[in-house]
Amino acid sequence: MTRPLRLRPERFGAIVSLQDPPALVSVDRVLARRLGVDPGGLWEQRSDGVDVDPLSAPTEVHLAVTERCGQGCPGCYADASPDGDEPSFSALVAQLERLAELGVFSVTFGGGEASLRADVFALAERARALGLVPTVTTSGAGVSAGRASRFRVFAQVNVSWDGPKPGLATVRTHESAAIAELAMARLRAAGVRFGVNFVLTRTSFAGLEELAKAAEVAGAVELQLLRLVPGGRGSAMWQSQRLRSAQVDRLGPALMKLVETRELSVRVNCAMLPLLSSAGLAPDELRRFGVLGCEAGRSLMTVDVHGRVSPCSYSHRGGQLLSVDAWSVDEALRAHRAHALSPPEPCASCDLRRACRGGCRVVARHATGDFDGLDPECPRVREFSSAQAPKESTSPSSASTM
Ligand code: SF4
Ligand code: SF4
Known part of the structure; x- marks a missing residue:
């Protein structure tokens, strides 16, 4: 194992953050002890195993740094608008300090359009100084030629794109595609590694292969496929734009084909795993797509622009204010944990x-x-x-x- 960057004690042992390759690895108590972890009183409690023990804190937090965005995308999960709320720099730094205190490893800046904040790079630098790894998701709107190289401060930049084919844009506007394409060209010219986020809908599904090819040509190193989830304005289109059953059935083979034919790495998001349950893929094969299911309340938490926590960016808002206790006491976070541990049939007996x-x-x-x-x-x-x-x-x- 390469030299760990950070170690966080957990009931089962520890989570270790590695630099090369960048990864979070869970280790048992024996290895954690050899790595010098001080568990405090944590190991006095019985461990039920790495998949079952509640984590002491999230590993990843989505931090909404603004609710503002002028693009008006019909499927925006955050219902962002030009006059949305926007926390001050100092308020966000205070949130970052709390996350560092909690032992969080990475923070994803979202919104609204995070890249439009003038101080977004200063925030990312502050996150790094606190030991947090910052990443950002953007429509590309804030990626001007003069700013593109500054996105290097982020460990990961993901550009949301509906693809090059006119008529397949469902979640974003037609104008959004040109903004994303220009941003990708600028990031590439500035030597910034970036990935593409693509929401699969019943309309955009037809453009999946072409999108993957175009993303590769544009210089993306990763393609992340997102399931359409009914959050924000996306709720209104969910029923009419969610994948048809026949498309869900074709999803597994379509992903395997992309993996075999494309150079860029293909990943799917948290909500996609259930859609792959009939694909006949073993858990090991699913890992190839970076597939983890619902991590909300398990290793993921969201903080909104008012400093309130929720399980994920799509879920309800208005939970506890971020504090050292919020992770363990917030009702919605607890409900997500409880459901995952004891879901009803057919999930209870599902291999996945x-x-x-x-x-x-x-x-x-x-x-x-x-x-x-x-x-x-x-x-x-x-x-x-x-x-x-x-x-x-x-x-x-x-x-x-x-
Ligand atoms: S984290 Fe869980 S609840 Fe939230 S979108 Fe992903 S799968 Fe759904
Ligand atoms: S756990 Fe439930 S939702 Fe997930 S794949 Fe299995 S049956 Fe589907």
Whole structure:
């Protein structure tokens, strides 16, 4: 193992942050002790294993640094607008200090359009000085020719792009594509490594291969595919733009084809795993796509522009104010943890449960009205629900408008 950058004691042992390759690794108590970890009183408690023990703090936090954005994208998960709230520099530095105190490893700046803040690089530098690894997701709006090289302060820059094909933009506006393309050209010219975020919808699905090729040509090193999740303005289009069942069934082979034919690395986001449950991919193969299921409340937390915590960027807002206790006492974070540990059937007996953690809670709540409901887009859930449904009627969660 290369020299650890940071070590954080946990009940099972420790989480180790490595520099080369950049990675977070969980180690047991024996190895943690050899690495010099001081567990305090943590190891006096019994460990139920790395997948089950609650973590002492999130490893990653999404920090909303603004609610402002002028692009008006119809699928914006944050419902950002030009006159949204924006915390001061000092308020955000205070949040970063709290996150460092908690032992968080990485912080993703989001919004709104984070890159439009004049002080976004100073914030990222402050995060680094506190031992946090900063990353950013951007529409490209703040990537001017003069600023492009300054994005090197971020460990990862992801540009949101609906792809080059006119007519396939659903989540963003048509104008957004040109902004993203210009930003990618500027980042590339400035030698900044970047990836592309692409939301899969029933319209954009047809452009997946072309998008991957175009992203590679544009110089992206990574393609991250995001599931359409009903948050913010995206809630209004979720029903009409979520993938059709037939597209969900084609997703696994489509991903494998991309991996085999493209140079750039292909990853999928937290909410995508349930959609791959019928693809016949073993957990090891899923790891190839960086697939981890719902990490909300497990290793992920969001802080909004008012300093309130929530499980993820798509979930409800207005939880506890960020503090050293918020991670363990916030009700929504606790509910996510509890659901993942003990989901209902068919998740309870699913081979992928440990990775998937019982499906996306935001989709489940939106589709079924029940936070603990099933994620209706998972093929395994679909099959289970239709087997359970009375022959003459169809249950709400399996109603096929897909
Ligand atoms: S609820 Fe979980 S799976 Fe859904 S978007 Fe949030 S983190 Fe991802
Ligand atoms: S059945 Fe549940 S745990 Fe299994 S993949 Fe589907 S949503 Fe995830």
